[in-house]
Amino acid sequence: MQVERTTQFQIHIPIEGMTCASCVARVEKALKNIEGVTEAQVNLATEKATIYSSKKLAITDLIEKIQKTGFDVPTKKIELNIEGMTCASCVARVEKALKKVDGVISARVNLATEKAQLETVNTLEPNLLTKAVEKAGFDIGSAPIYLNISGMSCASCVARVEKALSKVNGVKSASVNLANEQAVVLGQQLSAIDLIQAIEKAGFHAELKPQEQSSDAISQSNKRNQEAHELKRDFYLALFLALPVFILEMGSHLIPAFHHFIHTVTGNQNSWYIQFVLTTFILLFPGRRFYQHGIPALLRLAPDMNSLVSVGTFSAYSFSVVATFFPTLLPANTVHVYFEAAAVIIALILLGRYLEAKAKGKTSQAIQYLIGLQPKSARIQQGHDWIDVAIQDLQKDMLIQIRPGEKVPVDGVVTEGQSYIDESMISGEPLAVAKKVDDQVVGGSLNQNGTLTIRATHVGQDSVLAQIIQMVEQAQGAKLPIQTLVDKVTLWFVPAVMFCALLTFILWYLLGPVPSLTYALVNAVAVLIIACPCAMGLATPTSIMVGTGRAAELGILFRKGDALQRLQQSQVVALDKTGTLTEGKPTLTDIYVLDGFNENQVLQWVASVEVKSEHPIAYAIVNAARERNIELVNVEEFDSITGLGIRAKSDEQIVWIGAERLIQKNGLDTAIFKTQIHQLAQQGKTPIYIQIDQKLVGVIAVSDPIKPTTFTAIQALHQQGLKVAMITGDHAFTAQAVAKQLHIDHVISEVSPQQKVEAIQQLQHQYGAVTFVGDGINDAPALAQADVGIAIGTGTDIAIEAADVVLMAGNLQLVATGIAISHATMTNIKQNLFWAFVYNIALIPIAAGVLYPFYGVLLSPILAAAAMALSSVFVISNALRLKKFKAINTSELV
CATH class of the missing domain: 3.40.1110.10 (Calcium-transporting ATPase, cytoplasmic domain N)
Structure with a gap:
């Protein structure tokens, strides 16, 4: 029987593990039992399921149903650089567009990092994501591709190579340098193979330039520096053109003598002509960016902050043009110009954007600092000689010499020599650590006074430093639960503001004093300009970026960003004994x-x-x-x-x-x-x-001796109002003796690894949210069960993988510091959100003129633009205060 599908939704899902027809039947039966599914067809050869439904189904529900049948859906994680986002409503639109793509399981977009983190089925074509983002009015950026080119001899060769590259699909720009024989290619979904083939077809030889190991944060930093430079240039140009407009118009209103001077020398009409020319230049050149993004977004019925600026400034400009050239079209007593409003608003918003771009660049300094820890070259043994090679050329098992004052290039084991290594930049521990033969050293740490020879054990992305950078980047790109409310609000915020502006215009025009049209226009423009949602969108991600970055500098790594919010909700800190409270060297x-x-x-x-x-x-x-x-x-x-x-x-x-x-x-x-x-x-x-x-x-x-820092660390946790528990497999008498010595509140002893999970559940039921700290393989289940699992970085890989937070040193004082920075970051986020929401709630009615009937007060569009620009700068500056967060000084507790 043929099923009618003309009005149905269709979803394709890959499936792993099917081996026979009965597997197919099992999956089909499970899928058909889902409400709304009208037909499900599973193909054993292609290992895919095609599901037809009468309504839009959540792909997560389908995957869960498939997994319950004993099979799996292969997924992949994708990270996209999103260009063109300016506010929280942009974030909401991009997320909405990505989630609509068939095969996307989850999508999180971060305004501060300008990235989208997606989980999709592994058969999803990336170009579908690109199309969805572009349809929403944004671009997907990609890291530049660097090519080494040989065979060029003159400027015409450069032109030929650039022309060949520009014809490759997806290339936005190609810059070729004859002096260093290199090309830098920018674009979307680029293939290095296609680029190399295009160059060779033009008669030259090319190869992909080896890139030194680094993080995407470097290209992001360069991009932000470039953005800040362009905004600074545009601001100065807008300021240079807007200043005469402001003086000509506002000077005439404020200073009677100046008004008389203008009237006598140039005449009001000629003054308006001059203002028209200067303002037109501002809108066409430095202000063009707002119209390029804002108008298309408005036409798609998905307005953003650029749309507010575009409509507001163009309304003031258009009214002024009519008043200047066609004054008879306007009612009597309404012939005024507002060129200065349009001009100064553009200049002020560009200033705000410039300050915002500079401040945003500082939020990722922690990652740039971590990247800077690794030296550019290393001294390796080749035969009987020692030679310097680039860091990216190092391979596992190479012998590397590290002289006094040099940084350790990669992770390794000491094979010769002894010295002290400063690992504070990695672990947060201030004291240098003695190293001798067979001891481990970590890339990025600093050799102090002796010469060491090490054998490389982990290079590239396997090194501790690379993994730290990856953890920090993932945490900085995370979206906290508190952000969900913000996203829901900002999705409808801009359309609501435009409705308020329209309502303001109508009410002032119908009920306002003479000239009502003038009052209606000025107040509607003020509403549009004041209501920028940028501050809302930046409130959470900027605080997360700075907070997690500062934590990393102190030796605390948030593997999962949402742990930052959950950690400050802890009521109990439960601790393992061996290796956590104690040295782990019995x-x-x-x-x-x-x-x-x-x-x-x-x-x-x-x-x-x-x-x-x-x-x-x-x-x-x-x-x-x-x-x-x-x-x-x-x-x-x-x-x-x-x-x-x-x-x-x-x-x-x-x-x-x-x-x-x-x-x-x-x-x-x-x-x-x-x-x-x-x-x-x-x-x-x-x-x-x-x-x-x-x-x-x-x-x-x-x-097993107790660590020297354990007692003061527990004191610090008590001062934070937390209960401290110890969960151990040790004998009850021993556990009680240790607990008494350390003033631990609650002891659970003689438990197996599985019973540790039950102990955590017991504490959760009794007290609430529990943070568990452990370091061994047997701690992994408890780390996973706890609301927040903290692994001692000196512990096992399995424990670290199961944890939400990793301490790079075995110092328990970092637990108290981690909880404190969690509280500080969440407080910072709440301050930002309070400012962003209260700012809009308070100032939109004032901009609409609600105070005018009582006090005769109106908010000038120019002041509205200044306030709007400062709101984002305030939010980012407030987040940057977290950079000054200091670790808890437990020595004061003794």
Whole structure:
């Protein structure tokens, strides 16, 4: 039976994992059960589903339904540079346009970074996104492509290459330099292969220029510098032309003698002619940018802030032109000109845009600082010689020499020499760290007083510095939940303002005093100009950019931008013990064995088993055995029992090593060591039981010293009004002893990794939002369960991947600093939003003339333009205050 599809929506979704016809049937059945779906066809060969529906369906619902059948939908993340956005309504329009594209799962647009972050099905054609953005009235920018060109000999060669490049589809501009034999090509969706082929077809040879490792922030910074330069140029030109217009018109109103002088020397009509010429130049040249963007947006029925400026200034200009050349067309007593309003408004808004562009450039300085940490070259060993090479030419396992005062170029391991390394720019830790053979060094850190040779372990995008930059960029581009409300408001804000301006004009024209047309025009223009939504759009993203950037400088990385908002909502900070509260470097302190067993013999069995484990406690036991010169024996059937301990076979005996729960689970009584366990717990030591076959033979104890900064860090958290909890798999007595020493409020002990998740849930139910801090593999589930997971950067990769925030140093004081900067950033955002909304709520009615009947006060369009320009500058300047945020000084708490 053929299904009628003429009025239906159609969606295509790729599917992974289908192997047979029954898979196809399963997926089709699931899709057909969705409300609104009229037909679903799944093709096993192409691995695609085509869904027809009677209404627009959310692609996320379809994907969720497919995943429930046991198959997956392959997705990809796309980042686009959006050009031409000026305000929050632009952001809303771009997001709306992108979300309409078939295959887009989510789309977030950031005004401050001028980027769109998208998640789409992996079959989505990028040109569909480009078309959607262009249809909305904006452009997709791309990073410039640099080419090395050989074979050019004169200026005509340059012209031929530029002409060949300009003919390639998508190229906006191509600049060729004969001196350095390079081409810089700008455009959209460019292919380096197409460009190279075009050059070679013109008779020259070309290759892609190797780019040094950097972030997109550099090109963004250059772009903003260029934008600021152009705005500065246009502002000065507009100011130069607008000043005579303002003096001629307003001087005549304010100074009677000047009015008499103009009337005598030039005459009012000639004065108006001069103002007409100068204002026309302003609108055609420096003010042209507003009309190029604003008028098309208005015609698409999607007005933005450029539309407000365009309509406002053109209304004043048009009225003045009629008054100058066709005065008989206007009612009596309304023949006035407002050239000065149009001219000065353009100049003032250009000034605001220029100041805004300069300030926006400062918001990404943190990333530029991080990029600047990496040197441009490195000294590598080649045979018996040392030579300098570009940083992008470094490869893994190369030997690199670092002399005193030089920066470490890449991550590596020291193979020769010793020195002190300043890692403060990466970790936030002020003290230099001693480095010797086999120690790790991080790219971007500073070598102080010795010469080191290192073997490169991570280069390029795998390096810690590159990953830090990537984390910061992702966090800066994030959209917080608080921004959702702003987006909903700004989507209809500009149309609402235009309606208010129209209503203002009608009411003043019908009810206003004589000349009512003049009053109607001036007040309507004031409403249009005052209501710029730029400040609304910049309020949140600029604060996020500066806040996360400053946090990175202090050694706190927000892997997920929305963690910035969730962190300040925390009621409890839950901490793991080993490696978080403590150094994570335990030492063996005590051995208790039952009669009939020898200490060294028991230690031999235990160390032989523990040598196969990577736990810090295992290292302490093995190290103690080696210090006693105990020879280790072969071990078989090694089995790690998560959260409990280890089981293995040694010398035909089954050896059990672990927590009291493990021994009790095996049916043995542990009461025989009750006295020793109590003594050890009071000293904050961790007891470990040893069972051989079916007999408990002894207890060993390890001590893990508490970090020097832990106590003051917990004091700082208490001063922030937070509860502090400790969640550990350690013995209850030991955990209580540590908690008492550190003044911890809540202790949950003897828990497995899964029970840590349940402990987090318990705290969430009891107190509210929970932040969990951990560093081990067994902490990953708890980090994921917590409202905010904070991983110690010295911990494992798995823990870091599960976390929302990463501390680059093992200093717990950074937790308090991170929470403080979260509070400061959210307060800053609220200040910005308050200013942006209150500014518009208060000034739009004043611009409309609501005070005139009571006080005779009207807001000049010129003052409206000045206020509008300053609103955005105020918001960005307020956000930039976060650059001065200082880490919490816990030394004052001692």
